[in-house]
Amino acid sequence: MPVKITFPHAGEYYVVFKDLMTNLGFEVVVPPPTSQRTLDLGVKYAPAQACLPFKITLGNLIEGIEKGADVVGMIGGKTGICRLAYYSEMYQKILADNGYSVDLLAVKVKKEFWDNLKKHQPELTFRQFIKTIRSFWRKLILFELIREKSLELRPYEVKKGDCTRIKRSFLQELEQTTDLSALKALRHKIIKGFASIPIDENRKVIKIGLVGEFFLLIDQFSTMNMEEFLGNNGILLKYSLSFSEFFIGSLKQKRFLDKYLPTHNHKVYQFAKEYITRPIGGHGRETIGEAVVFRQKGYDGVIHLYPFSCMPEVVAGSITSKVSVDWQIPILSICMDEHTGQAGFQTRLEAFTDMIKRKKFMPPQNENDIVHLEVSQ
């Protein structure tokens, strides 16, 4: 009987993880889309001070186990400076204490992943494994292309909802496509599909970079689907991080290259160095460096999202006001937790982006009009 596995929903990324696990021989139990119930379960079982991503992912796992999963998959674990290093042990302990007896599979860019995998899938050959990883990677890149295109075009679309509609249909197609050559063809189809959306090129749009804690940058539930809210209000968004970058960034070789070669991350760390001299866990250092990179690329502002009690991002959040002044770019830092309400959150986003629009599209009244807004809840 195939082993049943579940994993955190992680926004729409579940599409590619579902495929990965299926090709590795598991029967996949996709947890229901993250909802208030998911969060309530996480809040109920997690320690009160645990970060929001832990609570949401724990809720996802419990919902997956309720649907019959006997293994839970998670990203990373046991390494790093922040609480992510304790996630796997905490999941296991909390789940066992509450009567959910499951095994854990840590998905890592390390040999350990293969070793763990073999315990659950003894029949799997290394050749099959490599083939699966290659197909997973292609899907992941296509997934991120769909996501990026929708963010780029949404603020310009003539008919509201076109980008969302086409994004959903491509995600569905991506979910159903397994053949490598069909995936290649799908790439062209995605580019053509988005290019066919009628847009108003003369629309006054502002560009905002998104930095902060990784999970908040990939999970629409945690940020109350702000990408659609902002996109529909004439804001082009760009995330500073994606899953593919997260995976590549965890390779030792990549870290070595970033240290000595002029890669994107090298630039990010150089900018961050003035404020943070060493890694502080999570993506705290990247938050600072990426905010400066967005400024260099001509973005009009930066939104920094961080979970309540997230040490790396709290540190970064205490520096963003200085970065804002030094680099003359508005930065809005927003702390999210289970008590964050949609109306209040959207009001803050609206106030911030309206201010930037006014400054950009109306004659300037004060040349030194640099704004930093810090919101904590």
Ligand code: SF4
């Ligand atoms: S980066 Fe912050 S929110 Fe994410 S796992 Fe680490 S402590 Fe938690």
